[in-house]
Amino acid sequence: MPEDFNIEALDDVIHGRLRLGIMAYLSTAGSADFTTLKAKTQSSDGNLSVQVRKLEEAGYVTVEKTFAGKKPLTTITLSESGRKAFVAYLEAMRKLIDDST
Amino acid sequence: MPEDFNIEALDDVIHGRLRLGIMAYLSTAGSADFTTLKAKTQSSDGNLSVQVRKLEEAGYVTVEKTFAGKKPLTTITLSESGRKAFVAYLEAMRKLIDDST
DNA sequence: ATAAAGAACTTTACAAAATAAAGTACTTCA
DNA sequence: TGAAGTACTTTATTTTGTAAAGTTCTTTAT
Numbered sequence: 001m002p003e004d005f006n007i008e009a010l011d012d013v014i015h016g017r018l019r020l021g022i023m024a025y026l027s028t029a030g031s032a033d034f035t036t037l038k039a040k041t042q043s044s045d046g047n048l049s050v051q052v053r054k055l056e057e058a059g060y061v062t063v064e065k066t067f068a069g070k071k072p073l074t075t076i077t078l079s080e081s082g083r084k085a086f087v088a089y090l091e092a093m094r095k096l097i098d099d100s101t
Numbered sequence: 102m103p104e105d106f107n108i109e110a111l112d113d114v115i116h117g118r119l120r121l122g123i124m125a126y127l128s129t130a131g132s133a134d135f136t137t138l139k140a141k142t143q144s145s146d147g148n149l150s151v152q153v154r155k156l157e158e159a160g161y162v163t164v165e166k167t168f169a170g171k172k173p174l175t176t177i178t179l180s181e182s183g184r185k186a187f188v189a190y191l192e193a194m195r196k197l198i199d200d201s202t
Numbered sequence: 203a204t205a206a207a208g209a210a211c212t213t214t215a216c217a218a219a220a221t222a223a224a225g226t227a228c229t230t231c232a
Numbered sequence: 233t234g235a236a237g238t239a240c241t242t243t244a245t246t247t248t249g250t251a252a253a254g255t256t257c258t259t260t261a262t
Binding site: 034038045046049050071073 | 238241
């Protein structure tokens with residue numbers, strides 16, 4: 001029985017579907033440009049833009065804008081605090097899974 | 102790299118915060134009455150009522166209304182299809198965790 | 203006997219989030 | 233040079249989640 005499963009342990013910023021995908025990808029890749037992230041998460045430009053902004057506002061990623069030749073290049077990088085938050089999220093989720101199986 | 106992490110593998114009906122808590126509890130308890138579920142998930146009456154209805158509409162739980170003495174008693178039970186869906190959710194989540202750590 | 207309080211919900215209203223559509227500012231190709 | 237494409241952002245719409253209010257009864261106190 002997941003007696004001690006605290007629903008509040010699941011960070012809402014991370015729990016969002018697309019944001020979870022972004023964090024999962026960045027957790028191993030470290031950083032990625034906008035286009036790659038869009039492909040990996042199979043999301044639309046608009047949605048990705050919005051969700052990356054939210055992660056940025058939470059301090060979980062940093063966003064750097066440069067140019068690759070003539071084209072704009074946005075690079076999203078997982079921050080230290082983002083990594084910590086993601087690890088905590090995974091820990092809470094793992095506990096839920098263990099307790100449920 | 103969670104190359105194969107398919108964000109769509111995460112069943113949206115289950116992914117919702119409170120619904121996830123309900124499913125997690127029911128996955129081990131099998132069934133519970135409204136009041137118990139409310140206490141275990143620390144939710145409000147209104148929210149619980151709404152989310153249970155959604156799980157019911159998805160066919161993941163069955164809801165039976167009886168009386169305990171004079172008081173109404175609503176019993177929520179995990180269905181076979183609900184268990185399957187939850188297992189699939191856990192499997193997708195486990196894969197995400199494994200790939201991310 | 204009856205009013206006040208409480209239990210067990212449901213319904214409706216409101217707020218937040220996700221998605222989709224449209225817009226901007228270029229660049230490249232024909 | 234103009235049509236299509238890239239790399240985004242902003243705004244609008246839809247969906248979802250939460251909170252507030254309402255309903256129907258029961259229990260307790262007077």
